[in-house]
Amino acid sequence: MSTTPTNRRIALLDLDDAELEHHLMKTGGLYPSVDSKGRPLFDANGSIPLSDEERQEMISRLEQKFSEIFEVLRIDRNDPNSTDSPFRLARMWVTELFDGRYSPAPKITVFPNRQNVDELVISKGIKVMSVCSHHWQPINGTCAIGYVPREKVIGLSKFTRIVEWFSRRGQIQEELGEQIADFLIEILDPIALGVVISSRHYCMIARGVEAHDSSTMVTSVMRGELATNKVLRAEFLGLIGQQ
Numbered sequence: 001m002s003t004t005p006t007n008r009r010i011a012l013l014d015l016d017d018a019e020l021e022h023h024l025m026k027t028g029g030l031y032p033s034v035d036s037k038g039r040p041l042f043d044a045n046g047s048i049p050l051s052d053e054e055r056q057e058m059i060s061r062l063e064q065k066f067s068e069i070f071e072v073l074r075i076d077r078n079d080p081n082s083t084d085s086p087f088r089l090a091r092m093w094v095t096e097l098f099d100g101r102y103s104p105a106p107k108i109t110v111f112p113n114r115q116n117v118d119e120l121v122i123s124k125g126i127k128v129m130s131v132c133s134h135h136w137q138p139i140n141g142t143c144a145i146g147y148v149p150r151e152k153v154i155g156l157s158k159f160t161r162i163v164e165w166f167s168r169r170g171q172i173q174e175e176l177g178e179q180i181a182d183f184l185i186e187i188l189d190p191i192a193l194g195v196v197i198s199s200r201h202y203c204m205i206a207r208g209v210e211a212h213d214s215s216t217m218v219t220s221v222m223r224g225e226l227a228t229n230k231v232l233r234a235e236f237l238g239l240i241g242q243q
Contacts, residue, residue, distance in 0.1 A: 017134070017208070044101075044133040044169060044170025044171070045133065045166075045169050045170055045171045045172075045175055045176070045179065046101065046169070047100060047101050047102070047103075047104075047105070047165075047169065048101070048102070049102060049103055049104045050102040050103075054102075055094055055095070055102060058090075058094050058102075059087075059090045059091050059094050059095075060090075062086075062089070062090035062093060062094065063086045063087045063089075063090040064086075065090075066085070066086035066087075066089045066090055067086045069086075070082065070085070070086060096168070097131050097168060098131070098168060098169050098170070099168040099169075100164070100165045100166060100167065100168035100169040101168070101169040101170075103165070105165060105183075106158070106161040106162060106164075106165055108154055108158050108161075108162070108187055109154070109155070109158075110152040110153065110154050110187060110188065111152065111153050111154065111155075112151065112152065112153075113149045113150065113151050113152060113153050117148075117149050117153065118148060118149070118191070119148065120146050120147070120148055120192075120232075120235065120236055120239065121146065121147055121148070121149060121153070121156075122144065122145070122146040122236070122239055122240060123144070123145050123146075123156045123159045123160075124142070124143075124144035124145075124239075124240045124241075125142050125144070126142060126143040126144070126145065126159055126160050126163045127140075127142060127143075127160070127163075127164075128140060128141045128142060128143050128163060128167050128176075128197060128199050129164075129167055129168070130167040130168065130169070130170075130171045130173075130176065130199075131169070131170050131171065132170070132171070132172070132201060132202070132203040133170030133171055133172060134172070134203060135203035135207065136170070137201070137202040137203040137206060137207070138202045139167075139171065139173060139199050139200070139201050139202070140199060140200055140202075141197060141198050141199025141200055141216065142197070142198055142199075143159075143163050143177075143180070143195065143196070143197045143198075144194075144195075144196045144197075144240040144242075145159050145163075145180070145184070145193075145194070145195050145196075146192075146193070146194045146226070146236045146239070146240065147184065147188060147190040147191075147192060147193045147194070148190055148191040148192040148193075148224075148225065148226075148232075149188070149190055149191070150188075150189055150190055150191050151189070152187070152188050152189065152190075153188075154187070154188065162180060162183060162184070163180060166179045166180050166183070173197055173199055173201070173217055173219050174219050176197060176219075177195045177196075177197050177219050177220070177221040178221055180195050180221075181193060181195045181221040181223055185223055190223075190224060191224055191225055192222075192223065192224040192225035192226040192227075192229070192232060193221075193222070193223040193224055193226060194220065194221065194222050194223070194226045194233070194236050195220070195221040196218065196219070196220045196221075196237070196240060196242055197217075197218070197219050197220075198216050198217070198218045198242075199216060199217055200213065200214075200215065200216055200217075201217055218242070220242075
């Protein structure tokens with residue numbers, strides 16, 4: 001007997017995340033690489049700057065889709081708290097939560113290392129606000145960045161702008177740290193670089209195993225001498241409170 005669409009949906013609902021991923025890999029479903037107008041689709045944590053007109057078009061189309069979602073979920077938009085929610089959601093995703101996907105990289109001015117600083121320079125407590133690309137739930141926490149300069153230094157405020165730009169898109173935390181590190185290596189060419197992120201993931205707190213809201217995920221990326229020099233790495237981790 002062939003499986004009906006209804007039975008297939010029920011079967012998928014019964015799968016946990018690992019089983020669902022295995023099912024999708026096994027079925028080998030292919031998805032389009034361009035949208036209906038032939039424009040390229042790209043990874044959730046990628047970035048292609050859009051014009052203001054393109055963003056407005058995206059918000060308009062998203063508002064229509066969110067209106068359809070409200071209908072599917074049987075949410076009455078005569079409820080004054082929900083009347084304008086599709087527009088609020090559309091604008092929020094395009095201009096706030098996913099802003100890093102559609103805006104150019106922040107302009108970073110580098111300065112010469114005139115005093116030949118050869119010790120760790122650290123910025124910690126940098127806010128991380130992102131969205132899990134698996135379940136589209138918030139990721140929030142902090143990032144610490146440390147580096148030993150070679151010939152270039154940057155203002156500490158620039159670290160915040162860099163983390164913000166890479167965070168405001170669909171992410172997994174492991175790749176977020178790697179992206180930040182790659183960007184800083186390219187512009188600074190430091191002797192050593194470390195990026196440590198500690199965040200709470202609401203895809204785990206609000207659903208699934210429903211972990212306690214104090215549960216955190218910590219990831220680290222070490223480059224240059226921070227990857228090879230155990231003493232320097234211990235100093236960095238101690239200074240940022242990760243020992």
